Amino acid sequence: MVKFAHIADAHLGYEQYRLPYRAAEFAEAFRRAVEISVREDVDFILISGDLFHQSRPSPETLKEAIEILSTPRDRGIPVFAIEGNHDRTQRRISAYHLLEGLGLLNLVGLREEGVENEHLKSRRLGNKFLVKGVFEKNGESIEIHGMRYMSAAWLEKNPLEGMFRPKGDAILMLHQGIKELVEEMMGVLPESQRDYFELKLGDLPKGYLYYALGHIHKNFETTYDIGKLVYPGSLQRWDFGDYETRYRWDGRAFKAREGTRKGFYIVEDWNPRFVELKVRPFVDIRIEADEETARRELERLGKKIPKEAFVRLDLKWERPFDVSAFYSLLPVRYLYVRTRFERKSRKGEKSGEVPKVEDYFHPIELKAIELTGVKKLGNVEGVIELFLEGEWEPKEDGTEGKAEEPREKAERAEKEAKKSPREHEEEKVREKKAPQKKGKDLLAWLGGER
Ligand SMILES: [Mn+2]
Numbered sequence: 001m002v003k004f005a006h007i008a009d010a011h012l013g014y015e016q017y018r019l020p021y022r023a024a025e026f027a028e029a030f031r032r033a034v035e036i037s038v039r040e041d042v043d044f045i046l047i048s049g050d051l052f053h054q055s056r057p058s059p060e061t062l063k064e065a066i067e068i069l070s071t072p073r074d075r076g077i078p079v080f081a082i083e084g085n086h087d088r089t090q091r092r093i094s095a096y097h098l099l100e101g102l103g104l105l106n107l108v109g110l111r112e113e114g115v116e117n118e119h120l121k122s123r124r125l126g127n128k129f130l131v132k133g134v135f136e137k138n139g140e141s142i143e144i145h146g147m148r149y150m151s152a153a154w155l156e157k158n159p160l161e162g163m164f165r166p167k168g169d170a171i172l173m174l175h176q177g178i179k180e181l182v183e184e185m186m187g188v189l190p191e192s193q194r195d196y197f198e199l200k201l202g203d204l205p206k207g208y209l210y211y212a213l214g215h216i217h218k219n220f221e222t223t224y225d226i227g228k229l230v231y232p233g234s235l236q237r238w239d240f241g242d243y244e245t246r247y248r249w250d251g252r253a254f255k256a257r258e259g260t261r262k263g264f265y266i267v268e269d270w271n272p273r274f275v276e277l278k279v280r281p282f283v284d285i286r287i288e289a290d291e292e293t294a295r296r297e298l299e300r301l302g303k304k305i306p307k308e309a310f311v312r313l314d315l316k317w318e319r320p321f322d323v324s325a326f327y328s329l330l331p332v333r334y335l336y337v338r339t340r341f342e343r344k345s346r347k348g349e350k351s352g353e354v355p356k357v358e359d360y361f362h363p364i365e366l367k368a369i370e371l372t373g374v375k376k377l378g379n380v381e382g383v384i385e386l387f388l389e390g391e392w393e394p395k396e397d398g399t400e401g402k403a404e405e406p407r408e409k410a411e412r413a414e415k416e417a418k419k420s421p422r423e424h425e426e427e428k429v430r431e432k433k434a435p436q437k438k439g440k441d442l443l444a445w446l447g448g449e450r
Contacts, residue, residue: 002135002142005037005045006265006272008175008214009234011086013061014053017310017334022236022280026053027064029235029277033264034068036275038075040266044135045072047105048214048232049084049149049175057087057095065095069104078119079105080133083148084175084214108133108173109147130163145208146173149215152198159203166207175214178204181231182216190217191241204229209270217242218260221272230272232264237282240312240336247301249287254301281306283332286314291321295329302330310334318344 010030016022030051037045052061072079083089083096096107106119114122114129122129133144145164155176164172177197182189196216204211204224211229219233237244243259263276283305287294294315305311309332315323320341327335361369 001269002137002140002169003040003042003266003268005033005040005042006048006210006212006230006232006267007033007037007045007235008048008212008232008264009050009084009217010047011050011053011234011236012065013057014236016236019334023053023061025280026236027061027068029262029279031068032277033235033275034071037264037266038071038077042077042266043137044077044144045079046144046171046173046212047079047081048146048173048212049082050086050214050234051081051084052087052095055087055089055094062095062098065099066102066104069099073102073104078133078135080108080119080144080173081105082107082109082146082173082175082214085149088148106133107131108144125163141168143167143170144173145170146212149175150198155198155203160199161203161205164205166205166209170208171210171212172205172208173212173214174199177215178213181220181222181229184222185216185218185220189241190238192239210267210272219263219274221265221274228267228270228272230265230267232274233260233262235262235264235277236279237262237310240282240284240310242282243284244281244309246284247286249289249297251288254285254287254297281309283309283311284314285311286316288316290317294321295325298326298329302332305330305332307331308333310336312336312338314338314340316340316342318342 007030010033011026012030013023014026016026034045051065057065069079081096081099083094087096088094092112096105099105100107108120108131110125110128111122111131112128114124115131116122119133119135120131121134122131124130130147132146135142135144143166145166147163150158160174166172176199178199178201179197180201182197201224206225208225208227210227211224213229213231216231217234217238218231220231222229234242246257246259247254248257249255259282261274261276262279263274265272266275267273285298285301287297289297294317298313311330311332311334313326313330313335315326315337316339318341320339323337323339326337
């Protein structure tokens, strides 16, 4: 009877949202997964790709990986690994080779040179070597086949069935998305993980007892042919689509929905058991309501949300309102406010008539939209100028604002914006306790994106 751990997508070194402490948390999750596996006395550990977030991990990240993987090595627990799309390299030597040289893991897959040792065996395949893992215990032998992430184009030319054939009890490790399974998961896949597939289910060679997959960051398990097929998912939450809890406003109340668990697998006698890890909670909130309702309801909801949570707040209403106060309603570790304010059609308007954008916005508002656009935050300086220079007065429905010569002002602001191109598209989120920026309220009004 064999017992092993299956870990995937640890993403060591990932400073999520540019927060160094998130990289520490990704490392911590991996450390706990390995420690639990060792404590459970597994026979071996599988790492199904994306151990690192980048193909060239920093010395600090490498040091962490070495420290964590030293425990199983010192206990004589072999680790078998494949490279993922994040950490594979086009060069001959990757960080995995370095770890292998230190006796910390065994790299399975296509390699330039053959390897023959206690845990690895090779056979020629064209001008390369296909290296497989071998684990023996009490006369029982298990083969661990697999290879690193490959593109859809490569896989089309090199069908897996031609390369992998199970012999006896065998495991197949791959770091790929599979069309049918991705489609099945679609509903709750992290947002950045949609349409991630290079294979169809039928492309998988049959006859393996366990398909140890990686790449899809959501935990998922099913069966294929005679075996179990498992994606453990990433060890930490990947984005706000990968939430722990989601709240949607239905017009009267927030409806809560639980997201996916985070963790890895311990497989005993070919039966996978999920081991949940307590990780940083991500909460995704969406509300479409007026300012007063949104304030009241978020204040109430805020009491239910853990202080250490990362929260995305999606606000939508038909007129803009000041969202700066919302930061104090949700006293969490990290808050990202996303706003969409769209005016609905006015009363008395003939249906079927296409409304003109000029009917809804003050010229300065229009210019502001043009300046900022989507993700053009570098122009925010220009927008601030635009508003701070006065004469700005919100335009009530159907009435004109009092701004004089808005076009000239807008043009001047645009020039200002071009003079000071700043780093944009990043730091869209204001972290709790971050220094308050000048013009904060205005920016919050404009999109809450800083
Ligand atoms: Mn990954």
